[in-house]
Amino acid sequence: MLNEVSSFLLIGQSNMAGRGYIKDVKQIYDEQIRMLVNGRWQTMTEPINFDRPTSGVSLAASFAGAWRLENPGRQIGLIPCAEGGSSLDDWAVGGPLFENAVFNAKLAMRISTLEGILWHQGENDSFGGRFKQYNDKLQVIITALRDELQVPEIPLILGGLGDFLADGRYGKYFTEFRTVNGKLLEFASTQPNTFFVTASGLTANPDGLHFNAVSLRKFGIRYFKAFQYRQNIEAATADENELIDTIANRELTKTEKINLLEISFASGTISLENCEAQLALLNAG
Amino acid sequence: MLNEVSSFLLIGQSNMAGRGYIKDVKQIYDEQIRMLVNGRWQTMTEPINFDRPTSGVSLAASFAGAWRLENPGRQIGLIPCAEGGSSLDDWAVGGPLFENAVFNAKLAMRISTLEGILWHQGENDSFGGRFKQYNDKLQVIITALRDELQVPEIPLILGGLGDFLADGRYGKYFTEFRTVNGKLLEFASTQPNTFFVTASGLTANPDGLHFNAVSLRKFGIRYFKAFQYRQNIEAATADENELIDTIANRELTKTEKINLLEISFASGTISLENCEAQLALLNAG
Numbered sequence: 001m002l003n004e005v006s007s008f009l010l011i012g013q014s015n016m017a018g019r020g021y022i023k024d025v026k027q028i029y030d031e032q033i034r035m036l037v038n039g040r041w042q043t044m045t046e047p048i049n050f051d052r053p054t055s056g057v058s059l060a061a062s063f064a065g066a067w068r069l070e071n072p073g074r075q076i077g078l079i080p081c082a083e084g085g086s087s088l089d090d091w092a093v094g095g096p097l098f099e100n101a102v103f104n105a106k107l108a109m110r111i112s113t114l115e116g117i118l119w120h121q122g123e124n125d126s127f128g129g130r131f132k133q134y135n136d137k138l139q140v141i142i143t144a145l146r147d148e149l150q151v152p153e154i155p156l157i158l159g160g161l162g163d164f165l166a167d168g169r170y171g172k173y174f175t176e177f178r179t180v181n182g183k184l185l186e187f188a189s190t191q192p193n194t195f196f197v198t199a200s201g202l203t204a205n206p207d208g209l210h211f212n213a214v215s216l217r218k219f220g221i222r223y224f225k226a227f228q229y230r231q232n233i234e235a236a237t238a239d240e241n242e243l244i245d246t247i248a249n250r251e252l253t254k255t256e257k258i259n260l261l262e263i264s265f266a267s268g269t270i271s272l273e274n275c276e277a278q279l280a281l282l283n284a285g
Numbered sequence: 286m287l288n289e290v291s292s293f294l295l296i297g298q299s300n301m302a303g304r305g306y307i308k309d310v311k312q313i314y315d316e317q318i319r320m321l322v323n324g325r326w327q328t329m330t331e332p333i334n335f336d337r338p339t340s341g342v343s344l345a346a347s348f349a350g351a352w353r354l355e356n357p358g359r360q361i362g363l364i365p366c367a368e369g370g371s372s373l374d375d376w377a378v379g380g381p382l383f384e385n386a387v388f389n390a391k392l393a394m395r396i397s398t399l400e401g402i403l404w405h406q407g408e409n410d411s412f413g414g415r416f417k418q419y420n421d422k423l424q425v426i427i428t429a430l431r432d433e434l435q436v437p438e439i440p441l442i443l444g445g446l447g448d449f450l451a452d453g454r455y456g457k458y459f460t461e462f463r464t465v466n467g468k469l470l471e472f473a474s475t476q477p478n479t480f481f482v483t484a485s486g487l488t489a490n491p492d493g494l495h496f497n498a499v500s501l502r503k504f505g506i507r508y509f510k511a512f513q514y515r516q517n518i519e520a521a522t523a524d525e526n527e528l529i530d531t532i533a534n535r536e537l538t539k540t541e542k543i544n545l546l547e548i549s550f551a552s553g554t555i556s557l558e559n560c561e562a563q564l565a566l567l568n569a570g
Contacts, residue, residue: 019551021552037336037337037368038336038368038381038382038385039380039381039382039384040381042336042337047335050332050335051322051323051327052322052327053330053548053552054548054551054552056552081323083322083323083325095324096323096324096325096395097324097325099324099392100323100324103388107381107385110381205551205553206550206556207550207551207557210551263338263339265491265492266339266490266495267338267339268306268491271491272454272491272492
């Protein structure tokens with residue numbers, strides 16, 4: 001059946017693509033959480049947004065998990081189009097990043113209903129006075145995106161930049177990140193159907209640049225709350241850790257267990273004998 | 286400068302995407318070998334074609350390495366659009382796989398010259414008499430692709446299916462793979478600018494379905510020979526192991542060494558102290 005999937009477009013730079021270490025958090029695996037690959041839905045695994053060899057955990061996984069808790073009988077689809085290191089100028093209308101996002105969203109819209117846009121960007125506009133033009137540039141991009149996709153009122157969720165940026169290895173490049181955070185909040189407060197999510201209290205990988213996996217799980221919950229309640233989220237949400245536990249500890253279906261076994265086998269992680277033995281147990285159970 | 290990159294479109298199913306285990310072969314890393322990500326070039330790392338969590342080594346890496354040996358001052362760009370498990374029907378003109386390949390090729394052609402199409406597909410048409418329509422269906426797809434991209438005479442390289450398919454875990458699904466191999470050879474022999482590459486002697490992962498990493502390195506060399514000499518490659522090429530060694534043992538540039546260190550650090554594989562110490566040595570050297 002067409003349009004049974006609710007889809008979300010993921011755009012921005014590396015902290016939307018996600019650089020959390022896979023090993024640091026429990027996997028979220030749910031047949032009803034899909035991601036767009038070559039214009040078709042696949043069951044989500046991380047990395048979702050493989051723009052670099054360093055891609056890993058993303059905020060989109062727990063966003064989707066939280067969405068699923070509220071929509072137990074339905075499917076969600078993620079459309080990964082974020083690009084590491086991209087500035088707002090890189091997202092200019094007509095450029096490859098913009099066109100790629102529009103194209104993938106349109107492919108997804110053949111088989112789903114687009115319900116939101118998740119945006120995280122700004123590190124690469126946090127110096128040299130770029131903040132002065134930030135909101136004008138962002139508005140041009142978002143307006144064009146809503147126009148091209150014919151979703152004029154679609155919710156846009158914008159996340160803030162991490163508090164850690166000033167002190168990290170690359171701190172000297174991000175001298176104006178607090179100002180950019182102010183601009184993002186201002187944008188959300190003045191634009192229709194646009195909501196800001198704070199990164200307050202979230203922490204980074206050792207690079208002091210990328211949110212770590214544990215923080216990205218929290219950030220995804222905050223993004224979802226902003227979407228769910230159509231409001232800014234300006235402080236950590238009280239139940240974010242509890243929700244993350246609920247999502248990560250969901251009982252897997254038999255099909256999901258089989259699929260994970262097959263992935264382990266095909267990746268060379270377990271032997272054929274081990275795989276077959278575990279499959280036999282599952283099928284007998 | 287525009288069009289300084291020679292690009293190649295990678296399409297087909299999982300054995301074009303590549304499922305070789307990364308740990309089994311030496312990494313090919315060369316600043317002049319690029320891959321398309323979100324419409325822009327990035328330095329190639331494997332997996333190149335991340336269509337599944339099991340994606341790994343692909344034949345495209347050694348193809349590119351062999352191309353570089355013949356074109357030492359130039360850049361090559363890979364356009365990954367292969368999709369695991371896809372049948373010829375899945376590649377129908379107007380469907381998501383076809384449209385995705387055309388779109389990505391067009392984005393690449395903004396910043397490169399498209400010089401070839403590498404195709405590997407057929408496992409999923411190796412049963413039920415599908416071979417009878419294989420060449421008619423393939424011709425429609427390839428003609429439409431050359432038309433849409435306005436490259437009517439571009440070389441198309443087609444690889445054969447692995448000898449191991451009959452005996453593997455999924456052998457019962459591939460009863461007609463030898464007939465499909467005959468069809469591929471016939472297609473190459475009757476279509477202009479189309480060349481067939483044998484998989485003879487190549488071996489598989491324990492699944493008996495996917496070429497292993499060592500074999501994919503060889504396969505890529507054979508694909509390159511077919512492209513270079515514009516002829517079918519119907520037996521293992523005499524110097525394929527030697528070429529693979531030459532490619533894999535190329536001395537890295539200082540920039541490449543720095544980039545690999547930064548990837549290791551950003552991925553959490555080495556500590557900041559270790560990274561900085563190695564960078565200091567490189568910069569002093």
